[in-house]
Amino acid sequence: MLKRPQEEESDNNGTKKLKARLTYPCILGKDKVTGKFIFPAITKDDVMNARLFLKNNDLKTFLEYFLPVEVNSIYIYFMIKLLGFDVKDKELFMALNSNITSNKERSTSIEVSAVQAKVEHEGELTDPLEKKHAVKLIKDLQKAINKVLSTRLRLPNFNTIDHFTATLRNAKKILVLTGAGVSTSLGIPDFRSSEGFYSKIRHLGLEDPQDVFNLDIFLQDPSVFYNIAHMVLPPENMYSPLHSFIKMLQDKGKLLRNYTQNIDNLESYAGIDPDKLVQCHGSFATASCVTCHWQIPGEKIFDNIRNLELPLCPYCYQKRKQYFPMSNANNTIQTNANFNSPILKSYGVLKPDMTFFGEALPSRFHKTIRKDILECDLLICIGTSLKVAPVSEIVNMVPSHVPQILINRDMVTHAEFDLNLLGFCDDVASLVAKKCHWDIPHKKWQDLKKIDYNCTEIDIGTYKIKKQPRKKQQ
Numbered sequence: 001m002l003k004r005p006q007e008e009e010s011d012n013n014g015t016k017k018l019k020a021r022l023t024y025p026c027i028l029g030k031d032k033v034t035g036k037f038i039f040p041a042i043t044k045d046d047v048m049n050a051r052l053f054l055k056n057n058d059l060k061t062f063l064e065y066f067l068p069v070e071v072n073s074i075y076i077y078f079m080i081k082l083l084g085f086d087v088k089d090k091e092l093f094m095a096l097n098s099n100i101t102s103n104k105e106r107s108t109s110i111e112v113s114a115v116q117a118k119v120e121h122e123g124e125l126t127d128p129l130e131k132k133h134a135v136k137l138i139k140d141l142q143k144a145i146n147k148v149l150s151t152r153l154r155l156p157n158f159n160t161i162d163h164f165t166a167t168l169r170n171a172k173k174i175l176v177l178t179g180a181g182v183s184t185s186l187g188i189p190d191f192r193s194s195e196g197f198y199s200k201i202r203h204l205g206l207e208d209p210q211d212v213f214n215l216d217i218f219l220q221d222p223s224v225f226y227n228i229a230h231m232v233l234p235p236e237n238m239y240s241p242l243h244s245f246i247k248m249l250q251d252k253g254k255l256l257r258n259y260t261q262n263i264d265n266l267e268s269y270a271g272i273d274p275d276k277l278v279q280c281h282g283s284f285a286t287a288s289c290v291t292c293h294w295q296i297p298g299e300k301i302f303d304n305i306r307n308l309e310l311p312l313c314p315y316c317y318q319k320r321k322q323y324f325p326m327s328n329a330n331n332t333i334q335t336n337a338n339f340n341s342p343i344l345k346s347y348g349v350l351k352p353d354m355t356f357f358g359e360a361l362p363s364r365f366h367k368t369i370r371k372d373i374l375e376c377d378l379l380i381c382i383g384t385s386l387k388v389a390p391v392s393e394i395v396n397m398v399p400s401h402v403p404q405i406l407i408n409r410d411m412v413t414h415a416e417f418d419l420n421l422l423g424f425c426d427d428v429a430s431l432v433a434k435k436c437h438w439d440i441p442h443k444k445w446q447d448l449k450k451i452d453y454n455c456t457e458i459d460i461g462t463y464k465i466k467k468q469p470r471k472k473q474q
């Protein structure tokens with residue numbers, strides 16, 4: 001049965017409804033003076049309605065319902081916008097803009113029912129755009145449709161902090177997905193923020209800062225990584241209030257699993273059970289020889305890292321000495337630039353067991369995630385830009401009825417969370433714990449629980465959370 005956008009309205013008490021505003025097919029008017037097509041304003045509800053319609057009906061029904069019979073490029077562009085996307089190609093964008101005016105900009109006189117594309121010759125429709133642009137637009141519409149079909153949609157009745165705390169109280173199998181942001185309060189920089197690690201190493205002149213964690217580059221020249229490794233070396237025996245918030249969920253029997261992209265291993269110091277933890281990108285907890293795979297506890301190479309030395313495998317050391325009789329045999333970090341040997345400079349070098357780009361994720365990730373996504377009753381993503389696959393795909397793998405929350409300093413625009421709590425994650429965790437009357441098992445909790453927070457709703461389901469300034473004592 002055809003499900004019209006309007007039918008998706010939710011009438012749950014107190015929940016904001018999606019309002020069907022536009023009627024389809026939407027016939028675009030034309031400004032009589034400028035000859036430009038007039039685009040109606042597209043609201044978030046319009047986008048949500050169109051996406052819901054696409055998800056709930058097949059593609060043919062969707063296109064038939066939204067597009068007029070006599071369609072031209074401008075209508076294709078309108079569909080792309082209606083699905084919440086825009087074109088990236090500059091030339092195409094300019095071509096479109098010279099043919100479109102927004103509702104606000106138009107002059108007072110509108111020509112009758114729009115395009116209905118003029119038939120200049122019998123059966124032939126005029127298209128205001130060149131053919132090459134029309135083809136690009138069709139490709140962009142295809143991409144937009146694919147993106148909508150592969151991305152989850154927000155739940156219609158889950159968009160407030162109270163919805164979150166009520167679900168949290170009842171949840172029994174919470175999947176917590178964490179990233180670098182959960183450790184920044186301890187002074188460990190994240191990667192992609194303006195003050196993050198990638199901007200700190202920009203001066204090294206690498207084509208791509210991610211190259212320092214590229215496996216091929218490490219194998220060719222481990223000094224690229226070991227020159228900066230001291231900057232990402234984790235502190236020992238420290239953990240943030242956010243780590244303890246996850247421990248609290250574990251203590252309450254609510255944590256299904258914490259999938260961390262972090263390599264700092266701080267979850268273990270916070271007391272998260274190894275069985276409840278998946279270190280998706282490995283960690284500094286162990287290190288292995290890239291040649292013979294001999295493994296040792298990670299902290300055994302921490303001094304080498306701090307002293308800018310290559311940590312070497314004792315079993316491969318003699319052979320390495322034969323291959324590199326000069327400076328490369330010992331563990332000074334600089335490598336011989338003229339070295340031409342087919343033997344890789346990484347021969348016999350120990351590498352922390354963190355997953356580099358180009359390396360497979362630990363098998364434990366693949367084993368547990370398939371089962372966990374089907375079991376979880378709540379997904380909370382914290383302190384991550386969700387830019388690294390396959391972890392970033394988890395949000396689209398979890399069944400659509402499971403609420404998804406983001407706790408992050410910045411918005412993540414390429415995923416659809418039911419609730420975005422924007423702020424420092426330690427603050428958001430404190431606010432949520434206080435609302436649930438729970439105690440976070442962290443040494444700072446007694447101070448944190450005295451703090452009050454301002455929660456400002458900046459959009460439906462999106463809140464900015466900030467500490468309230470302390471009142472001055474009289």
Ligand code: CNA
Binds near residue numbers: 183192197385424
């Ligand atoms: P990222 O791409 O650097 O994103 C971090 C995100 O955290 C950003 O969106 C920030 O807005 C947000 N953020 C920063 N500080 C806070 C805070 N205090 N509260 C809330 N949000 C905050 O890092 P991702 O984790 O998304 O990327 C995955 C990479 C990062 C993994 O491969 C990690 O190994 C790698 N990484 C790990 C660490 C660590 O182990 N501590 C540090 C830096 C990078």
